Amino acid sequence: MSMIARLPSRKFTGRSGARGWWLLITVQLLMLPFGSGAWALEVEGLTRFSTLVTSRAPEARAKLARRGLGEVIVRLSGSSSALSEPAVLDALDRAEAYLAQARYESTELMLDDESGTPVPADRLIMTFNQDSLETLLRDAGLPIWGKDRPQVICWVIVDGSGDENWVAGESEEAGAWLLAQGRRRGLALQFPLFDLTDQMAISAGNVRQLQADNIATASRRYGASHFVAGVITPTASGYRGRWLVSLQGESFVLEEQAASLDAVTALAVGALADRMAARYAVRAAGGDAATRIQLTIEGVDSLDAYANLNEALRKLSPVKRTELAEVRGETLVFQLQVEGSAAQFMDLLALNRRLRSGFEAEQDSTRLWRLHYRYVP
Secondary structure, three states: OOHHHHOOOOOOOHHHHHHHHHHHHHHHHHHOOOOOOOOOEEOOOOOEEEEEEOOOOHHHHHHHHHHHHHHHHHHHHOOHHHHHOHHHHHHHHOHHHHEEEEEEEEEEEEEEOOOOOEEEEEEEEEEEOHHHHHHHHHHOOOEEOOOEEOEEEEEEEEEEOOEEEEOOOOOOHHHHHHHHHHHHHOOEEEOOOOOHHHHHHOOHHHHHOOOHHHHHHHHHHHOOOEEEEEEEEEEOOEEEEEEEEEEOOEEEEEEEEEOOHHHHHHHHHHHHHHHHHHHHOEEOOOHHHOEEEEEEEEOOOOHHHHHHHHHHHHHOOOEEEEEEEEEEOOEEEEEEEEOOOHHHHHHHHOOOOOEEEOOOOEEOOOOEEEEEEEEOO
């Protein structure tokens, strides 16, 4: 923890207060770490792949490295179509070259080998080199989605035999598949508590009818501006899923059919991940091509507030350079260089519940974007 994080929250008013504000910020600025911020949930393990195996043979590991690298590339780029890019196809042929670490762990599980005979299973855990993969994605012109990703609340019902059953978590088959598919795509999925507060806010009928307003109201309790509501119905040929997806108020409906529960949840999570990545993953830019932004934030009246903002800005993956250019009383002016568009950066800022946008974004003749926000403790 940095020194600034341990200082008590204090108000700074008047000219002498502003000078003190400047002095403390100047002294502490270089001491701030790139710790966690308030933007979104940090999704860990984006470069990790794990699977059960029956053989430790090198040829078996090489085949699984290719599969694992493909999964990790989709997770980092946010796009399943990335696997069709020539540069990525070439990398998949050399998958083990991108490994940072690989190890086996013994388990008490049994798994059928190639002959169908049950044998003890080991777990193979692979971690791929993130820097090398980000270089690959940049060179291929593909987007990169950082580990700070929006939390998504899942309101899901499994409908069958006249019963309506809420999916409450991983202990249920549908919940386990949804969370597994979410981890596979690097999403921060969460199920509600389904306590009395939830029961008063939302009904099964709201979800069955995909009523966005009711579901959005219930989701606000969890501080989430992203939610998925769905009904999974068993059919004669498998399962049908109807889903309402809302990303910061932008909603769309999905209808999918598949032969199995894991397949119908995979289709839904895949579509959700692709839509989210289209909004939040950024294509690399560098040098003069980087987007320049002047970010003005009012209402920053304490060191705690400053530490929160500076730390969060520095750790956003599109931000390549951060400079505190000016302090005017309780107003801070940051100069930023970011990858991707100003619109994508504003989508990321919208995930922070402490920031309120009060002005239209504008770009001046030098191609500098000017953004204006108010900090709300």
